[in-house]
Amino acid sequence: MARNITLIVNGVKREVEIEDNELLLDVLREKLKVKSVKAACWRGECGACTILLNGEPVKSCIVLAAEADGSEITTVEGLIKDGELSPIQRAFIENGALQCGFCTPAFTLFCHYILSTRPDITEEELREELSGIICRCGTYKQIIRAVMQAKKHYKK
Amino acid sequence: MAHRYIGKRLPQLDSFHKVTGIATFTHDLELPGMLYAKLVTSIYPHAKVSKVDASEALKVPGVVTIATGRDFPYRLGIYVGDRDVLAMDKVNWVGHPVAAVVAETLEAAEKAVDLVEVEYEPLEPVFDPLKALEPDAPLIHPKLGEYRRAPAFTPVPGTNIANRFVLKRGNVEKGFEESNVVIEKEFKLPFVSHAYLETQSTIAQYKMDGTVEVWTSAQSPFAVRYLMALSLGIPVGNITVNVPFVGGGFGGKAGLAWEPLTALLSKKAGYRPVKLELSRKEQFTSGAVRDGVYAKVKAGAKKDGRLMALKGRLIFDAGGYGDYTVNVSRAAGYSFGEVYDLPNVYCESLAVYTNKVPTTAMRGFGHPEAVWAVERTVEMVSSELGVDPLEIRLKNVVKPGVSVTVTGEKLRKDAGNPSDCLDAVAKAINWGGPVRKPGEPWRYIGKGISVFCKGPAQPPNAASSAIIKLNEDGTVDLMVGTGNFGQGTVTSLTQIVAEELGIPVEKVKFKFIRGTDSMAYTWQTVGSRGLYTDGNAVLEALEDVKKQIKEVASQVLRVKPEDLEIRDEKVYLKGRPWESIPLSELVMGYTYPNGNSIGGPIIGRGKYISPLNTYLDPETGQGIPTIFYTYGATGCIVEVDALTGKVRVLKAVQAFDLGKAINPLMVECQIDGGFIMGMSVALFEEITFDERGWVQNPNFSAYWVAHARDIPDEMMEISIENPQSDGPYGARGIGEVVMLGVPPAIANAVYHAIGVNINNMPMHPENIWKEIKKQKPELLEELKRKLMEIRELKVER
Numbered sequence: 034m035a036r037n038i039t040l041i042v043n044g045v046k047r048e049v050e051i052e053d054n055e056l057l058l059d060v061l062r063e064k065l066k067v068k069s070v071k072a073a074c075w076r077g078e079c080g081a082c083t084i085l086l087n088g089e090p091v092k093s094c095i096v097l098a099a100e101a102d103g104s105e106i107t108t109v110e111g112l113i114k115d116g117e118l119s120p121i122q123r124a125f126i127e128n129g130a131l132q133c134g135f136c137t138p139a140f141t142l143f144c145h146y147i148l149s150t151r152p153d154i155t156e157e158e159l160r161e162e163l164s165g166i167i168c169r170c171g172t173y174k175q176i177i178r179a180v181m182q183a184k185k186h187y188k189k
Numbered sequence: 190m191a192h193r194y195i196g197k198r199l200p201q202l203d204s205f206h207k208v209t210g211i212a213t214f215t216h217d218l219e220l221p222g223m224l225y226a227k228l229v230t231s232i233y234p235h236a237k238v239s240k241v242d243a244s245e246a247l248k249v250p251g252v253v254t255i256a257t258g259r260d261f262p263y264r265l266g267i268y269v270g271d272r273d274v275l276a277m278d279k280v281n282w283v284g285h286p287v288a289a290v291v292a293e294t295l296e297a298a299e300k301a302v303d304l305v306e307v308e309y310e311p312l313e314p315v316f317d318p319l320k321a322l323e324p325d326a327p328l329i330h331p332k333l334g335e336y337r338r339a340p341a342f343t344p345v346p347g348t349n350i351a352n353r354f355v356l357k358r359g360n361v362e363k364g365f366e367e368s369n370v371v372i373e374k375e376f377k378l379p380f381v382s383h384a385y386l387e388t389q390s391t392i393a394q395y396k397m398d399g400t401v402e403v404w405t406s407a408q409s410p411f412a413v414r415y416l417m418a419l420s421l422g423i424p425v426g427n428i429t430v431n432v433p434f435v436g437g438g439f440g441g442k443a444g445l446a447w448e449p450l451t452a453l454l455s456k457k458a459g460y461r462p463v464k465l466e467l468s469r470k471e472q473f474t475s476g477a478v479r480d481g482v483y484a485k486v487k488a489g490a491k492k493d494g495r496l497m498a499l500k501g502r503l504i505f506d507a508g509g510y511g512d513y514t515v516n517v518s519r520a521a522g523y524s525f526g527e528v529y530d531l532p533n534v535y536c537e538s539l540a541v542y543t544n545k546v547p548t549t550a551m552r553g554f555g556h557p558e559a560v561w562a563v564e565r566t567v568e569m570v571s572s573e574l575g576v577d578p579l580e581i582r583l584k585n586v587v588k589p590g591v592s593v594t595v596t597g598e599k600l601r602k603d604a605g606n607p608s609d610c611l612d613a614v615a616k617a618i619n620w621g622g623p624v625r626k627p628g629e630p631w632r633y634i635g636k637g638i639s640v641f642c643k644g645p646a647q648p649p650n651a652a653s654s655a656i657i658k659l660n661e662d663g664t665v666d667l668m669v670g671t672g673n674f675g676q677g678t679v680t681s682l683t684q685i686v687a688e689e690l691g692i693p694v695e696k697v698k699f700k701f702i703r704g705t706d707s708m709a710y711t712w713q714t715v716g717s718r719g720l721y722t723d724g725n726a727v728l729e730a731l732e733d734v735k736k737q738i739k740e741v742a743s744q745v746l747r748v749k750p751e752d753l754e755i756r757d758e759k760v761y762l763k764g765r766p767w768e769s770i771p772l773s774e775l776v777m778g779y780t781y782p783n784g785n786s787i788g789g790p791i792i793g794r795g796k797y798i799s800p801l802n803t804y805l806d807p808e809t810g811q812g813i814p815t816i817f818y819t820y821g822a823t824g825c826i827v828e829v830d831a832l833t834g835k836v837r838v839l840k841a842v843q844a845f846d847l848g849k850a851i852n853p854l855m856v857e858c859q860i861d862g863g864f865i866m867g868m869s870v871a872l873f874e875e876i877t878f879d880e881r882g883w884v885q886n887p888n889f890s891a892y893w894v895a896h897a898r899d900i901p902d903e904m905m906e907i908s909i910e911n912p913q914s915d916g917p918y919g920a921r922g923i924g925e926v927v928m929l930g931v932p933p934a935i936a937n938a939v940y941h942a943i944g945v946n947i948n949n950m951p952m953h954p955e956n957i958w959k960e961i962k963k964q965k966p967e968l969l970e971e972l973k974r975k976l977m978e979i980r981e982l983k984v985e986r
Binding site: 062068069072075079081108109110113118126127131133138141160163164167169171172173174175176177 | 205436676897
């Protein structure tokens with residue numbers, strides 16, 4: 034059955050008609066055209082479709098769009114404030130924490146979440162936390178380095 | 190001379206696009222009026238297709254057209270044209286596309302796929318490549334003799350042999366006679382997935398005027414264009430191939446893939462653009478993966494460790510088609526043992542069809558498979574003789590300027606040096622020194638090393654070119670066809686342009702959509718060739734640019750061109766730095782105060798083709814197969830949990846003689862990324878098939894690739910810089926060699942830790958544990974004792 038829902042995507046309120054069985058990932062990509070959210074496994078395994086739903090990270094391929102009605106959604110575009118990159122984005126660039134770039138929006142956003150909520154995270158904890166997203170190019174060491182370097186900007 | 194940009198750790202050019210999400214992949218693209226295609230695939234591993242009934246499927250609202258194999262009677266492929274567009278009369282594996290539905294929406298296409306009725310007449314399948322070689326084996330490609338093929342390949346019609354290659358130098362039998370020890374071992378490698386995150390994705394529009402425009406997630410736009418033209422009989426100039434950002438390639442997006450099907454579907458659907466994107470499951474079952482290998486290797490050595498003979502039989506399981514794998518098996522054959530100075534070597538390398546998923550190139554291109562077998566064999570020779578594994582390698586590796594390779598090539602003095610790589614790695618892991626005490630009594634720690642090399646596997650005439658255009662404001666457009674899917678090659682190329690022209694690197698512009706209409710030709714982006722071949726073309730184009738600038742400037746300043754130098758965006762008179770002209774006043778032509786103008790827009794052009802490569806002798810495989818060799822060594826320290834069979838890499842070190850690290854940050858990413866991929870393949874990865882030939886694990890839960898928690902605690906990257914005189918600033922390629930040595934180094938470390946030889950990949954816990962039980966039951970007994978002691982201690986307390 035079709036219904037209308039409201040999503041606040043990166044601070045902008047958007048209304049969209051959805052089917053009950055539609056995935057949040059598909060609504061974001063195909064209906065709202067938010068293409069930084071990638072689809073690569075459609076089973077919650079690779080993490081390329083990670084977004085923040087009301088501030089918490091979720092894999093949008095295993096969330097129904099209907100469940101997200103009224104929610105705030107942040108994607109990597111939402112990290113840019115007044116045209117300025119966030120510290121984690123800058124750290125990713127400086128540390129070479131990306132190769133092909135397909136997983137980069139998900140990793141950047143997730144690392145931003147981690148640093149915003151746990152600015153004192155240790156490297157060992159970070160490795161575990163990062164293990165929900167796949168980087169097939171194998172840029173994990175550089176991603177970890179970027180997070181460790183960006184830490185200082187997130188401490189209160 | 191100090192360089193401003195060469196050797197500098199600059200981030201990838203397109204980093205900003207990637208961290209902000211504005212990097213657009215084919216996955217993200219939509220064209221106006223675009224339709225969606227989905228595949229109907231075979232449920233039998235080997236069968237005749239007797240009937241395809243699409244009548245019910247066509248009734249689904251939104252379905253535009255449905256195509257079957259008979260609609261598209263073309264043969265595709267890079268080296269052997271063994272692929273059909275859709276199964277024409279028979280299917281060769283479970284997942285072989287039989288029909289394609291085109292619809293207004295993806296949902297409609299998916300719905301219709303389920304309603305296409307296909308009738309099959311099952312044929313006897315063959316899954317094991319050794320069985321496929323038997324005389325009465327079912328024939329998978331009965332028309333093999335009729336296929337188009339490149340000159341270097343020899344399919345054997347009437348058999349399942351897609352290619353046979355023989356390398357022969359000296360006399361191995363004599364070499365074995367002269368040896369003090371001879372061993373012979375068998376090795377196996379499973380099918381593995383490239384697992385690039387962006388699945389194969391293509392949009393094509395066949396236009397009414399006969400031109401075709403393609404947007405595709407591919408490594409090599411020009412190869413896609415040429416092979417499409419060749420297969421479909423379309424003039425090359427009628428096809429435009431555009432490649433936006435690519436979500437990983439690793440060899441799996443080289444050559445040609447789904448572009449012909451998508452273009453033909455567009456034509457059939459009334460010339461509207463059509464998008465075909467594989468699901469992850471389809472990527473495992475209908476797309477091509479890395480071959481499996483069965484190998485038998487025999488080696489003979491003198492007491493002191495000198496290798497006297499090496500003999501191999503490599504059987505590449507090509508699956509249902511192997512248009513690219515024929516060259517993978519050939520490359521494995523001609524590179525067999527090539528890091529060693531071997532007086533006698535023989536290798537027969539076959540690519541054999543089976544009724545499994547088709548195969549293609551993957552990072553390393555036959556070398557990881559051969560290096561696994563050779564480096565494990567050398568390790569076993571060393572333990573048999575009691576010669577140190579490092580010493581046996583140092584004794585036998587080729588010496589630049591002295592040794593002759595397995596294909597009979599006298600190595601040049603500037604060829605690079607594997608001994609330097611071995612020494613660096615040995616030092617970094619404190620080879621021969623003590624290992625740290627494991628955390629638990631049932632864990633064991635060991636060290637391992639391996640040595641290897643690779644050059645680009647390309648046809649001798651594979652060419653590259655570059656165009657450099659200067660703009661009004663002195664910015665520069667760099668137009669090269671080489672791929673940009675994470676390796677960082679184009680970043681390094683812009684550094685070369687900035688260095689040579691003496692301009693800020695930000696002024697060198699590279700457009701991320703690489704189109705055959707807007708970029709200079711390069712054969713393919715494969716084989717670690719990009720920086721070397723396209724780099725040389727760029728250097729030649731820069732010389733052309735500089736010559737043109739100096740010609741105009743020399744007239745203006747009334748001096749000879751050779752008295753001028755270009756730096757800091759100006760042309761200077763040598764020795765008189767106060768006399769200069771800004772580049773921006775020259776690039777579009779110089780205008781004198783009275784309005785007279787000279788020169789004109791400056792466009793530089795450069796090219797590269799190797800004058801040295803040869804075809805290989807069809808009987809012996811002798812000749813010059815490649816343009817350079819990058820030598821490398823891998824060292825690692827691992828911890829083996831003998832109770833569970835789990836292996837964990839604690840420290841990883843890799844050293845490569847890459848001539849010159851143009852951008853050490855890109856090099857670091859390649860070395861670490863290569864280690865992680867090599868480790869992932871070594872420890873976790875295996876596509877498994879059930880007895881009906883169905884892939885059992887087409888997803889990332891059952892097919893595990895390395896995650897952040899799996900990586901070594903410590904990773905070291907070492908660049909050795911013995912320059913290659915004809916490489917750009919001395920550089921050699923680095924993209925593939927970075928994963929070659931990882932699996933054998935890990936296995937050699939496992940042997941060092943627990944004395945168990947692992948010769949089959951992957952080394953996942955079950956396999957390791959089984960091998961411990963088979964080869965060293967006493968180890969398990971000892972563990973039992975240790976555990977009992979611990980329990981008794983606890984009880985006493």
